[in-house]
Every structure is written in C-alpha cells, then in structure tokens.
Amino acid sequence: MRKNKLLLLLLLTILLLSACAGTSESSSPQYKIYLISKSTSTEFWRSVFAGANAAKAEYNVDLIIRGPETEENYLGQNMYIQEAVNNHADAIVFSAISYMENAPAIDAAAKAGLKIIVIDSDVNSSNVSARIGTDNIQAGRITASAALASEEEHISVGIVNFAQVSRNGEEREIGLREELEKDPRVEQIYTVNTVTDHDAAREGAVSLLEEYPEINVLIGLNEPLGVGVAEASEALDLSGRVRVISFDSNIRCIDLLRSGDVSALIVQNPYAMGYLGVETAWKVLEGQSFRPDQLIDTATSIITKENMFTVEGQKALFSFG
Amino acid sequence: MKKSGVRMSSLLLLSILTIVILVLVSAVLLFSRTYQQQLILTARTNSLRTVTQVSSTVNEYLSEISTVMQTLEEELSDAEEQRSDFFDVFLRIRPDVVAVSTYDAAGRLSHCYSSLGEPTGALSDSVNLSLDMERLRSEPEGYVSAPHVVTFFPDVYPWVITTVSQIERGTGERWIALDISCSNIANYISDSGIGRRGYCYLMDTDGNIVYHPQQQLIYSELKSEDTALTAALEDGSHVEGNVIYAIRTLSNGQWRLVGVSFLQEVLTESLRQLGTVLLLLAGLVLLAALVVSVVLSATLSHPLRDLESAMEAFEADADGFRYAPPRSGVREVRHLSASFHELVLKVQQLMKTVRDEEINLRKTELRALQAQINPHFLYNTLDSISWMCEQGKNAEAVEMVNALARLFRISISRGHELIPIRSELQHAESYLEIQAHRYKNQFTWAIDAEEPCLDYLCHKITLQPIIENAIYHGINGLVDDGEIRVSVREEGNDILFTVEDNGSGMTDEQIAAIMQKEQSDRAGIGIKNVNDRLQIYFGSAYGIRIESRPDEGTTVSIRMPKVQKEAEYEKK
Numbered sequence: 001m002r003k004n005k006l007l008l009l010l011l012l013t014i015l016l017l018s019a020c021a022g023t024s025e026s027s028s029p030q031y032k033i034y035l036i037s038k039s040t041s042t043e044f045w046r047s048v049f050a051g052a053n054a055a056k057a058e059y060n061v062d063l064i065i066r067g068p069e070t071e072e073n074y075l076g077q078n079m080y081i082q083e084a085v086n087n088h089a090d091a092i093v094f095s096a097i098s099y100m101e102n103a104p105a106i107d108a109a110a111k112a113g114l115k116i117i118v119i120d121s122d123v124n125s126s127n128v129s130a131r132i133g134t135d136n137i138q139a140g141r142i143t144a145s146a147a148l149a150s151e152e153e154h155i156s157v158g159i160v161n162f163a164q165v166s167r168n169g170e171e172r173e174i175g176l177r178e179e180l181e182k183d184p185r186v187e188q189i190y191t192v193n194t195v196t197d198h199d200a201a202r203e204g205a206v207s208l209l210e211e212y213p214e215i216n217v218l219i220g221l222n223e224p225l226g227v228g229v230a231e232a233s234e235a236l237d238l239s240g241r242v243r244v245i246s247f248d249s250n251i252r253c254i255d256l257l258r259s260g261d262v263s264a265l266i267v268q269n270p271y272a273m274g275y276l277g278v279e280t281a282w283k284v285l286e287g288q289s290f291r292p293d294q295l296i297d298t299a300t301s302i303i304t305k306e307n308m309f310t311v312e313g314q315k316a317l318f319s320f321g
Numbered sequence: 322m323k324k325s326g327v328r329m330s331s332l333l334l335l336s337i338l339t340i341v342i343l344v345l346v347s348a349v350l351l352f353s354r355t356y357q358q359q360l361i362l363t364a365r366t367n368s369l370r371t372v373t374q375v376s377s378t379v380n381e382y383l384s385e386i387s388t389v390m391q392t393l394e395e396e397l398s399d400a401e402e403q404r405s406d407f408f409d410v411f412l413r414i415r416p417d418v419v420a421v422s423t424y425d426a427a428g429r430l431s432h433c434y435s436s437l438g439e440p441t442g443a444l445s446d447s448v449n450l451s452l453d454m455e456r457l458r459s460e461p462e463g464y465v466s467a468p469h470v471v472t473f474f475p476d477v478y479p480w481v482i483t484t485v486s487q488i489e490r491g492t493g494e495r496w497i498a499l500d501i502s503c504s505n506i507a508n509y510i511s512d513s514g515i516g517r518r519g520y521c522y523l524m525d526t527d528g529n530i531v532y533h534p535q536q537q538l539i540y541s542e543l544k545s546e547d548t549a550l551t552a553a554l555e556d557g558s559h560v561e562g563n564v565i566y567a568i569r570t571l572s573n574g575q576w577r578l579v580g581v582s583f584l585q586e587v588l589t590e591s592l593r594q595l596g597t598v599l600l601l602l603a604g605l606v607l608l609a610a611l612v613v614s615v616v617l618s619a620t621l622s623h624p625l626r627d628l629e630s631a632m633e634a635f636e637a638d639a640d641g642f643r644y645a646p647p648r649s650g651v652r653e654v655r656h657l658s659a660s661f662h663e664l665v666l667k668v669q670q671l672m673k674t675v676r677d678e679e680i681n682l683r684k685t686e687l688r689a690l691q692a693q694i695n696p697h698f699l700y701n702t703l704d705s706i707s708w709m710c711e712q713g714k715n716a717e718a719v720e721m722v723n724a725l726a727r728l729f730r731i732s733i734s735r736g737h738e739l740i741p742i743r744s745e746l747q748h749a750e751s752y753l754e755i756q757a758h759r760y761k762n763q764f765t766w767a768i769d770a771e772e773p774c775l776d777y778l779c780h781k782i783t784l785q786p787i788i789e790n791a792i793y794h795g796i797n798g799l800v801d802d803g804e805i806r807v808s809v810r811e812e813g814n815d816i817l818f819t820v821e822d823n824g825s826g827m828t829d830e831q832i833a834a835i836m837q838k839e840q841s842d843r844a845g846i847g848i849k850n851v852n853d854r855l856q857i858y859f860g861s862a863y864g865i866r867i868e869s870r871p872d873e874g875t876t877v878s879i880r881m882p883k884v885q886k887e888a889e890y891e892k893k
Contacts, residue, residue: 054538255475258448272541299542309448309472315540318470318478320503 030062033281034084035093035274036077037067038121038166039196044223044248044270047319048119051274052093059282064089071162071196071224074098078105084114090285091115093277095133096123099167115284118292119277120270121168130290132276134268135297136168140175146245146264146302147176147217148183156188158208158215160201160225163193172221190215194225198252201228202235209236216242223248226265230256249303249317257305265308267316269298329622334614341606349599356595357588361565364587365558368515368567372580375513375521376569382509383573386501390486393421393497397488408434417505419471419481420451423494428454431494433473440473448472451483451498463487463496465575467529468503468536482506482531506532510578515567517590519582525575528552551579560584624654628661635665639672683857684738705759721758724751732782739778739884742809742816746770749784749807756792764796764803764822771810778884779816780855786848787820787865787877790835795824795875811883815863818879826871836867848877855881 035052037045049065056063066083068076074097082105084092092114096102103124110116110127120133147157157180162169173191180186190212194204201220205228209215218233220226226246230253233244243263246253248270256262276296284290307313396407412418412434420435430449433440450469457464463486470478481500488494506523511534513521522533528548530539538544551566556577558567565587567580624647635642644665646658702725709718731748734740740748746768753766784807796803806821827835835848852865859882869875 050537051541054535251476251478254478258475269541271537272543275538275541275543309450309470311467311469314450314470318480320468320480320537320540 031090031285032062033091034089035065036080038071038095038097040067042223043250047270048274051271052278055275055278061282071097074101077102081105081109085109085112091281093117093119093281095120097166099124117277117281119273121166128292129284130280131292132296133273134300135295136171137175139300140172141179143266144176144179150243154187155185155217156214157217159191160205160220160229161191161193163195169221196224198224198227201225202231205229205232218242219245221247223250227252230262234261265303267301267303272298333617334610338610360587360591365565368565368580368582369558371515372567372569372578376571376578378509380572394488412436417502419479419500419502422451422498424452424496426495428452437474437477451500471500515580515582516586518586521578521580523576523578524548620651624650628658680857702755724754727751734781740781742777742779743775745779752785764805766805769808774809774811774816777816783851786851791820791822795822799824814883815880816883820877823874826873826875827869832867
C-alpha cells in the first residue's frame with residue numbers, strides 16, 4: 001500500500017514537471033482585434049489608426065480597421081460590428097456614432113464573447129471592458145476657457161455641434177455651456193446641429209452668423225465642424241471680430257490658426273486613443289481587468305498661435321512621420 | 322517488528338533522491354550564477370556591437386550630409402540661374418532633403434529651395450523653426466538642430482532635423498540651413514533591434530531625444546525614456562536596474578546613439594531554456610529513482626519481507642510451520658533464508674524431543690503415584706474395620722474389607738494404564754462405600770452411567786481424587802445430609818464424567834489453587850495430576866472443569882475422548 005503511494009507521488013511529480021516544461025514553451029496567441037471608427041476621412045481618425053497600428057506592431061495582434069465614410073452612419077458601424085462577430089474577432093475597439101443606436105449591436109457582440117473597448121465616444125452598454133479617450137466634459141470646459149480668453153465685454157457664442165446624438169458631442173456641449181454660463185459677459189449661446197462635414201458645418205455657421213450677427217465667438221466641436229466654422233469665418237471675413245475655436249489638428253485649421261482666423265484649437269490625443277485602445281484590448285484579452293466606469297483620459301490641450309510652434313505645441317499638432 | 326519504522330527501499334530511494342536533488346540544486350545554483358553573469362556580459366557586448374554598427378551607419382550618413390553641405394556652399398557662389406537648375410536636380414536626387422534655405426546676417430530668409438513649393442508660411446508670420454538665431458549667437462559656426470516641423474509651407478509640416486552652417490565666402494548670405502527629413506534617419510535606427518524588445522534611439526548630448534523609433538508614442542506621452550540618466554552615462558555599456566544601455570557618441574560630437582535592451586528578456590529567455598533542460602533532467606532522475614526503487618524492492622526488500630512474514634508465521638505456530646526457502650534472489654537473502662530454514666527444522670526437532678521427554682516423565686511419575694496408597698486412608702479404613710469387628714458388626718466389616726480389596730485390585734489392574742470405565746466406576750463405588758462407612762453415612766451417593774459408555778477406556782484413578790475432594794471440601798463439616806452424584810455420559814466423540822456434590826462449595830481462589838497445586842500434603846493423585854494427565858495425552862481441549870457456588874455445591878466435569886483400545890492410546 002505504501003509503495004503504491006510512493007509510486008503515485010513520483011508519477012505525479014514527473015507529470016507536474018513535464019507540464020511545467022510544456023507550459024513554459026507556449027506563448028500567447030495572436031488576437032484578432034477590430035477597430036471600428038466613426039469615420040475614415042479625417043486627420044483625427046488617421047492619427048487614431050496610426051496609434052492603433054503602432055500597438056498592433058508592439059503586441060503582435062491581427063488588427064482590422066473599419067469605419068464608415070461619414071460620422072452619421074451608425075448602421076454601417078453596426079454592420080462592421082456584425083462582421084467582427086462573424087469573423088470570430090476577439091475584441092472590438094469601438095467609437096460610437098450613436099450612444100443609443102449602436103448599443104444593441106455592441107451588446108450582441110459582447111454576448112458572442114467579444115471584449116469591447118470604447119475609445120473617443122461612448123456607447124450605452126454595460127458590456128464595455130474599458131473606456132479610453134478625452135474627458136469630454138473637461139474638453140468642453142477647456143473650450144469655454146479658450147472662448148472666454150478675450151477682452152470683449154459682451155460675448156455671444158455660436159456652437160456648431162453634431163446632428164447625430166453622439167455622446168462625446170453632447171458631453172462637450174454640456175461642459176462648454178456649464179462654463180460659459182458662469183461668465184457674466186456671456187449674453188447668448190446659440191447652437192446649430194449639422195452633419196459632421198466641413199461644408200455642412202460652414203453653411204450652418206454662416207446661417208447662424210447671419211441670423212445672429214452679435215455672435216463674436218464661434219465654436220466647432222469636432223474636426224470637420226472646426227474646419228467648417230473656420231472656413232465660415234474666413235468666408236465672411238470676420239477675422240478679428242469673431243473668435244473661432246476649433247477642435248483637433250486639421251491642417252486647414254492649423255493654417256488658419258497661423259493666419260489668425262482661428263483663435264484656438266482644442267487638440268485631443270487621437271494617436272494615444274488608437275494606441276491605448278488596441279493595447280488595452282490586448283491587456284483585457286490577456287486577463288487584466290479595467291474599471292469601465294473610470295475613463296482612461298488621453299490629454300487635451302489648447303493650442304493658440306502663441307504656443308503652436310513651441311516644442312510641446314509641435315508635438316501636439318503635428319504627427320511624426 | 323509490526324508496521325512501525327521505515328521500509329528499506331523507501332530509505333534507499335529517499336537517500337538517492339536527496340543526494341541527487343542536492344547535487345542538482347547546488348549545480349544549478351552554481352551554474353546559473355556563472356551562466357547569468359556570462360549572459361549579461363554577452364548581452365552587453367551584443368548591445369554595444371549593434372549600437373556601434375548603427376552609429377557607424379549614422380556617422381556615414383552625417384559625413385555624407387557634411388559633404389553635401391560643402392557642395393551646397395560651393396554652389397551658392399554660382400549665379401542665380403545656375404543655382405536653381407542645380408537645386409532642381411539636387412532636390413530630385415535627394416528626396417530626404419526637405420528644404421535648403423539661406424539667410425543673411427540678420428537671420429532673414431534669402432533663398433529657399435524645396436520640392437514642396439514656394440515658402441509662404443514663414444513669410445506670413447515670420448515663424449521659422451529652421452534657423453535658431455539665438456543658438457547661432459553662441460555657435461556661429463553652425464549646429465545640428467533637434468527635430469522640429471518645417472514652417473515654410475502652408476498645408477505641410479514635415480518633421481525635420483536641420484543642419485546649419487556658416488557660409489565662408491559669402492555673397493551677403495551668411496548661413497545655410499539644410500532640412501533633412503527625420504524619416505531618413507529613422508530608416509537607419511528603427512530597424513536596429515536588440516534582442517526581441519530592445520531598440521536604439523538618438524539623443525543629443527543634453528539628453529533631448531532626436532529620434533526614437535516610437536517618437537509619436539513619446540510625443541503622445543505614452544512612453545518615456547530616462548534621458549536624464551542616459552545623458553549622464555559615459556560611452557560604453559551599462560547595466561541600470563533591469564536595462565542594458567549601450568551608448569556611442571556620434572562623429573559630429575552632438576548626438577549620441579543609445580541602445581536599450583532588457584536584461585529580463587535575455588535572462589528569462591535563457592533561464593527558461595536552462596529551466597526546461599533542468600526540469601527534463603530532474604524528470605529523468607526521478608524516473609531513474611523509480612526504476613531503482615522497483616529493482617531494489619524486487620531483489621532485496623521483497624524477499625526480505627517474505628522472510629520477515631515467514632518468521633512471524635513461525636512465531637505464531639512453531640509446530641505447523643512449513644518453510645520453503647526461495648531458490649532465486651540476491652545471494653545474501655538466499656543464505657539468510659537457508660539459515661532460517663535450518664533453524665526452523667532444528668527448533669521443531671528440539672520441540673518434539675522436549676515434548677516426548679515430558680510425556681515419558683509424566684507417565685513414569687504417574688505410575689509411581691498410582692502405585693502409592695494413601696497411608697492415612699489405609700490406616701483409617703483398617704481402624705474402621707477393626708472397630709466394626711470389635712462391635713460385632715461382622716457383616717459390615719466383611720463388606721468393608723471386600724470394598725478395600727476391590728479398590729486395591731482395580732488400582733493395580735495388572736499394570737494397565739487404561740481400564741474400562743466400568744472398572745473405574747467400581748473403583749469409585751468401592752471408595753465411596755468405604756468413605757460412607759467412615760463418615761457414618763453423613764452423605765448419600767449415586768452412580769449413574771449410560772450403558773454404552775461402560776466399555777470405553779479411561780485412566781485408572783480418574784474419579785477417586787475428585788470424589789475425595791468432594792468429601793473433604795464439600796461434605797465434611799456439612800450439617801445436613803450430603804449427596805454425591807457421579808455420572809458418565811456420551812457427548813459426541815467425547816465421554817463426560819461429572820461429580821456433583823451439594824456441599825459447602827468453593828471460592829474461585831480455592832478452585833484455582835486446586836487446579837494448580839501439586840499434591841504435596843498427602844500422597845496419592847491430586848486433581849491437578851488428573852487434569853495434567855488428560856491434557857498431556859489428549860490435548861488442551863480435554864481435562865477438568867470445576868463449577869462451584871458457595872453453600873450450593875460443586876460440579877466437576879471431566880472430558881476425555883472415547884478410547885476403545887489401549888494401543889490406540891499408547892500411540893498418542
């Protein structure tokens with residue numbers, strides 16, 4: 001009886017040892033990660049993709065980038081989510097066009113076992129593993145501080161925001177209005193919602209300016225809208241009379257910032273969103289857990305004509321290679 | 322010798338394993354230490370070699386650039402027309418050059434040649450990052466800039482590194498600046514990996530990063546380099562914590578190439594391999610130990626255990642033990658088994674001799690005892706007869722004398738050891754008759770025998786000592802009439818005698834004393850003798866059992882097998 005026990009013990013040890021030797025050889029599998037963006041045409045998103053590709057190389061993941069042409073096509077996004085499920089992806093790095101309308105597709109994907117990482121714009125789902133991006137309320141407040149950084153005694157603000165109910169646009173406006181309303185100089189705040197296209201935004205801004213000529217601060221709350229408002233100001237030759245504040249580092253806006261047509265750019269860190277999105281997806285797949293209720297904040301900065309060519313300004317505005 | 326203690330094979334196995342593991346562990350510790358140091362050394366050498374290779378490539382590029390600068394300076398003395406033609410060609414064959422610009426002594430842009438178009442941006446807001454006038458005040462000969470964007474053009478802001486140089490034979494132009502795309506240097510550095518995760522980056526002597534393979538990650542503040550540390554380090558390789566830094570200063574004296582590789586990676590990779598080999602080795606050792614244990618157990622401990630259990634069996638039953646020594650196995654064990662076999666045979670022979678001698682001794686002893694007459698009994702009986710004669714009770718006296726004569730005749734029985742039960746009962750009856758007279762009929766007696774029993778044989782003088790005991794210890798001193806009942810009956814293959822009395826009975830101590838005590842105070846056969854005799858001849862299953870209750874009486878039962886012929890008994 002005792003001999004049997006001894007034999008068993010020895011066999012077990014050998015098994016354990018061989019198991020150890022076996023596992024030490026194996027490495028983690030190559031994960032398939034989908035990045036579904038709101039658009040593929042803006043510099044903001046190209047920068048996101050660049051960051052995602054950097055993480056793809058570093059973590060050796062199979063990265064597939066999908067996104068609709070315009071930032072209204074949430075149905076297209078839902079289709080890509082379905083595609084990710086059908087192609088047995090492991091995770092989706094997702095930026096929602098619609099806070100509500102994208103939620104069922106995301107929930108379905110999560111049910112199919114995919115990990116969901118939200119970047120830039122949130123979705124109404126409890127199945128999100130981590131959230132990464134700009135603290136949009138805070139970005140709105142920063143925008144307000146840029147809007148108010150003038151000597152004017154009477155301020156009327158015109159805001160051009162997305163037509164689609166996207167969470168980041170909403171939050172930016174909340175933060176923005178909250179700060180603006182604190183300032184006694186602010187008399188009126190007008191908002192116009194347009195599709196996120198610089199032509200539409202320009203038209204919206206022009207009609208807003210024509211309707212309310214007292215507007216002396218004009219704000220576009222994302223990259224195409226920012227370009228649109230800058231173009232509107234340029235077209236109506238309002239430079240010097242209207243403070244234009246745009247979002248993100250579109251090259252048009254940079255030139256207009258340089259020429260003085262745009263007063264400030266609120267620059268997010270899209271490269272970081274892309275990189276951290278894929279990196280976090282990988283980490284979640286490797287078993288790490290994050291708190292989805294705590295946003296992983298990528299920095300936001302105000303760039304003006306004064307600081308745009310400082311070392312920090314260059315780093316924020318111009319992507320490297 | 323039961324189940325306590327350690328088994329020999331376990332002990333052997335354990336000691337082998339302990340020694341092997343000790344040797345293995347100390348070897349591993351010793352080896353891994355040296356191995357680790359060797360690995361670190363190799364890693365440092367490799368790292369430094371890579372950095373040196375990369376730095377020589379970058380040096381070549383830098384010297385190429387300075388050659389280009391000289392050519393450009395020479396070209397500046399040409400006329401305007403020729404210059405533009407030259408730059409057209411030059412910019413086409415050197416796609417890494419973003420712009421060439423010249424400045425007057427005040428730092429104003431004189432000319433700018435670029436494949437990207439006309440320089441309008443710098444003119445509109447007079448921001449020009451390609452010329453740092455402040456720096457030129459301290460370094461009028463020229464310098465190599467940190468990376469920056471080119472600000473000459475609207476719509477395009479490429480990252481470049483600018484080489485600024487003073488123009489010697491000037492025509493009013495004082496400085497020339499060459500903007501070189503960072504992507505070109507990137508090609509030299511980005512692909513120069515060290516190990517799996519190691520990389521190189523370029524910094525200036527103050528620790529500002531000039532080029533990093535993950536430049537955008539650093540700009541986005543997702544990664545950082547401890548350039549304060551590396552700027553303070555000398556050229557060569559250094560181990561700082563978990564990181565190996567290999568540093569080379571480039572030929573321009575302003576830039577330093579830093580190779581970063583990770584000790585952990587080098588060590589874990591190699592140590593994992595080592596670990597795998599060691600685990601395999603340990604597995605093999607364990608397997609070998611297993612085989613050794615099986616072999617040991619088969620050749621040594623198994624036969625020894627067999628021998629041990631044989632000894633236990635012998636201990637338990639020495640008489641019936643039979644031993645067959647093993648024919649195969651280790652020589653020592655075979656010898657041991659053979660010796661044990663010898664021993665067993667000798668012991669059994671000795672035991673047989675002792676038993677035989679014992680039996681003979683007892684027989685002789687009993688014969689001597691049976692031949693004896695209790696002198697008291699004879700004297701008392703004769704005294705009684707004499708008294709009867711004096712009283713004129715002749716008839717009774719005759720009866721007494723007859724009984725006495727019968728008693729003696731049966732006692733002698735012509736030298737036979739065994740007599741028919743019938744005779745034994747007559748003997749008992751005679752004895753009772755005599756004693757009844759002597760005790761003046763203080764007790765009555767009855768003999769009740771089953772007819773088939775009477776022809777079987779029994780030892781002579783089996784009942785008399787029991788009856789004597791019943792009279793002396795039971796009836797004697799009893800006030801009421803005593804009663805002694807002797808019965809004989811069959812029980813299976815046995816004959817059962819019982820002698821009951823209604824006397825004063827005996828305590829357990831008295832019974833024990835009677836069963837053990839030799840008859841010493843009186844001559845003749847005692848109860849113990851009777852019992853001994855039965856057990857010697859017939860075995861321990863037979864003999865005397867006494868049951869007694871004080872004041873109620875005693876029952877003595879004698880069990881013996883049915884014996885039909887004296888020869889049958891002599892055989893035993």
